[in-house]
Amino acid sequence: MNKPFAITLDVGTSLVNKTGSWRTERPVYVDRLPPCNNACPAGENIQQWLYLAEEGNYEQAWREIVKHNPMPACMGRVCYHPCEDFCNRARLDTAVSIHSVERFLGDLAIRNNWRVKPDAPSTGRHVLVVGAGPSGLSAAYHLARMGHRVTIYEAGPWAGGMMRFGIPKYRLPRDVLDAEIRRITDLGVTIKLNHKVADLDQTMRSEKFDAVFLAVGAHLAKRAYIPAGDAGKILDALQLLRGVEAGDQPLLGRRVLIYGGGNTAMDVARSAKRLGASEAIVVYRRTREKMPAHDFEVREAEEEGVMFKWLSTIKAESEGKFTVEKMKLDDKGKPQPTGEFETMEADSCVLALGQDVDLSFLSRVTGLTITDGVVEVGPDMMTGRRGVFAGGDMVPAERTVTVAIGHGKKAARYIDAFLRDTTYTPASKHEVAKFENLNTWYYTDAPATVQPALDAARRISNFEEVVGGLDESNALFEARRCLSCGNCFECDNCFGVCPDNAVIKLGPGKRFEFNYDYCKGCGMCSTECPCGAIRMEPETI
Amino acid sequence: MSGPQRVKFYQTGTFTVGNRLLDVSVRSVQSDRSRNNSLNSGHRACQGCGEALGARYALDAAMRAVNGKLVVANATGCLEVFSTPYPESSWRVAWLHSLFANAAAVGTGMAAAMRVKGRHDVRVIAQGGDGGTVDIGFACLSGMFERNDDVLYICYDNEAYMNTGVQRSSATPAAARTATTPAVGDQPGNVFGQGKNVPLIAMAHGIPYVATASVCDLRDLEYKVEKAMGFHGARYLHVHVPCPLGWGCDTGDTLKVARLAAESGLFPIFEAEYGEITGRRAIRKRVPVDDYLRMQSRFAHLFKGRGDPARVAMIQAIADRNIRRFGLVSEGAPA
Secondary structure, eight states: OOOSTTOOSOOEEGGGSOGGGGOSEEEEEOOOBOHHHHHOTTOOOHHHHHHHHHTTOHHHHHHHHTTTOSOHHHHHHHOOOHHHHTOGGGGTSSOOOHHHHHHHHHHHHHHHTOOOOOSSOOOOOEEEEEOOSHHHHHHHHHHHHTTOEEEEEOSSSSSOTHHHHTSOTTTSOHHHHHHHHHHHHHTTOEEETTOOOSOHHHHHHHHTOSEEEEOOOOOEEOOOOOOBSOGGGEEEHHHHHHHHHTTOOOOOOSEEEEEOOSHHHHHHHHHHHHTTOSEEEEEOSSOTTTOOSOHHHHHHHHHTTOEEEOSEEEEEEETTEEEEEEEEEOTTSOEEEEEEEEEEEOSEEEEOOOEEOOOGGGTTOTTOOEETTEEOOOTTSBOSSTTEEEOGGGSSSOOOHHHHHHHHHHHHHHHHHHHHTOOOOOOOOOOBOOGGGOOGGGSOOOOOOOOOBOOHHHHTTSOOOSBOOOOHHHHHHHHTTOOOTTSOOOOOHHHHHOTTOOEEEOOTTTOEEEOTTTOOOOOHHHHHOTTOOEEEEEOOO | OOSSOOOTTSTTTTTSSOOTTSOGGGSOGGGOTTOOOSBOTTOOOOTTOHHHHHHHHHHHHHHHHTTTOEEEEEOSSHHHHHHOOTTEEOBOSEEEEOOSSOHHHHHHHHHHHHHHTTOTTOEEEEEEEHIIIIITTHHHHHHHHHHTOSOEEEEEEOSSBTTTTOBOOTTSOTTOOOSSSOSOSSSOSSOOOOOOOHHHHHHHTTOSEEEEEETTOHHHHHHHHHHHHTSOSOEEEEEEOOOHHHHTOOGGGHHHHHHHHHHHTSSOOEEEETTEEEEEOOOSSOOOHHHHHHTOGGGGGGTSTTOOHHHHHHHHHHHHHHHHHHTOSOTTOOO
């Protein structure tokens, strides 16, 4: 008698009883689009790189980022992280601090000198990129990875565009910016500085470019007409920020007015404090709630002692006295003049009222459509002129560094298709993973790691970086706070909770499969899935 | 809780079945691809059966704890009927069917037989539902405790005789509708009796180990089974296992209902050694009993029309007393 231990009776196994026939609904594994990925203007697969970072695979995580975004160290600092605004974790405790993990990975890459190589063999095609700002650099980087030769013409003396001339050093240290630009040039991209394109047609013809990507940005400061006795007291934001970048110490005086309510106004006000102003007062025509500047920038400015004058417009200047008119909001929330005036004394006034695009070099290019000072492009980022693409601040879109980076990537894909004479079709998107799809019982409560911020009093005296980075232990912790909304992260719950052993675990990285021979369709796997990656579907008969 | 290792700051704590971020040695038995699957596929338990799940959880953990050297006696009940319609068996353990009343006594006999044969490595589990344990098999169970026989008795408590059509047992909660306690009259459903807390009765025997557990907390359950197998002598484990059919809840909500029972305080989870309570599972997100009751049609009469707030309050009082008595809400306890 050769039987297993303590077995005496011959029995058959219940495996002959295929209970799958009981089922009226079947569970299926789905992938939903995480809200962070959906919100990222650069189209990063955030959840995926957090997933890799959670296990300490930092290099792989970084390589996942740079598939989409060549500048994680810069982006982790200056992006306004819409990803975090949509993070489902915010409904549990606080959003995952995605940008700080990105910054950690970006800094680690610089420290370890991680490089990228082209993914495709050389095509022999040559693309001109006009402008070495975020959009141009991004397009150049992606085109180079796709095997194309890329030359960037930059009118200014440095690459970086608004990342250099618009964003102060205390938000983006220049060694970080330089390191990430160097990585792009090391990939084979040529940047020709001080090369202004005067006539696009002629440049393309004489140097035999196969396509062009325009990304000149918006560098002309908008002006408001302010009758002034002493014009020298009024300067514009870009002039000031550019001057600081070049090492000048603009003479602003002790009391400085900043006119405007956007992020640039905050940058200027905070820079003014660092340049020695004892009072920096932001004058804005609406209220704090209506202000376009991001809340954290306003908060940091307030911490540094920047003052605000709401519902006010500057009308005139005479001998250091500025005439300010009080405004009030009408029913539609628009500011309306009240006719009440007051006088504010100040040594100077900086206008931060937005920027226009310098389109003069395009005046002789036919086929372009220019509306409201920006160049119209199709969904493929191509202008009305075949082979001429455009992106960044010079096309109609929100003007942020990350949007520009995203434009660069998108344009690169369509330019690549254009050069190969194929069509590029973006992958269709999954439905967005909603909070209601999650079973949040399974997530541990844990508030976000707060990045160390420099003591306010110390930081206003210099241009040192204000927000510090995470170290490895808290970056890892932060990455692990990701809920993995809508995509299986192999927690084994379905495998564990099935009363019928009808879930097959395929092993690390391979996820799971249902064994429909035995699945009775009870739905426990779907209810208990923390991240909403199992959907019950009616069984078809 | 003193038991399962607490790993802070992981994506999901240790609440999920598995966690790829944990070292393999501290992962749950159920997350292991080569787990024993002591109760195999093809069994005839209803959809979403809590008892089938609880039995696999417990026996897989026991099999790992004793390296597969395990024999099991099973009382009559759902668990026996749905797993072994001859000649089919879903058991992947050495398993012996007994009568409704005598699983504990059969376990005693098996332990004696192993002792006589010198098989000191082989361990014994006797198991049954609440009917076979707290009613019909109660005398045998108490005898096994009193003699301190080397058996772990596991009761899978689904709070009624489900196999025969949902009749009341002495584990049926107050106000629950069953086939024998219909929701009619001015006191519909089961009576508010004195209750019969068998874990406390087991403790009164002073046996080495008594614990309660729930299918909703796998890690706690596995920890208790493993701990129980570390003792010799009589041990008792009482596992709360919802029955979607008898309780009238959605088949996908088995664990959710079990969780609400624990989080409301209606099913206190604790452990005791030699008659003294040594640990309790703290409530993580306390909920009113309403949340638990409303999910189940056996309590529907408490909420129909103007409802029965007086009797809901009486049930809430039971939960509150459990929380107080077993210390289920600890000050400053980690979430």
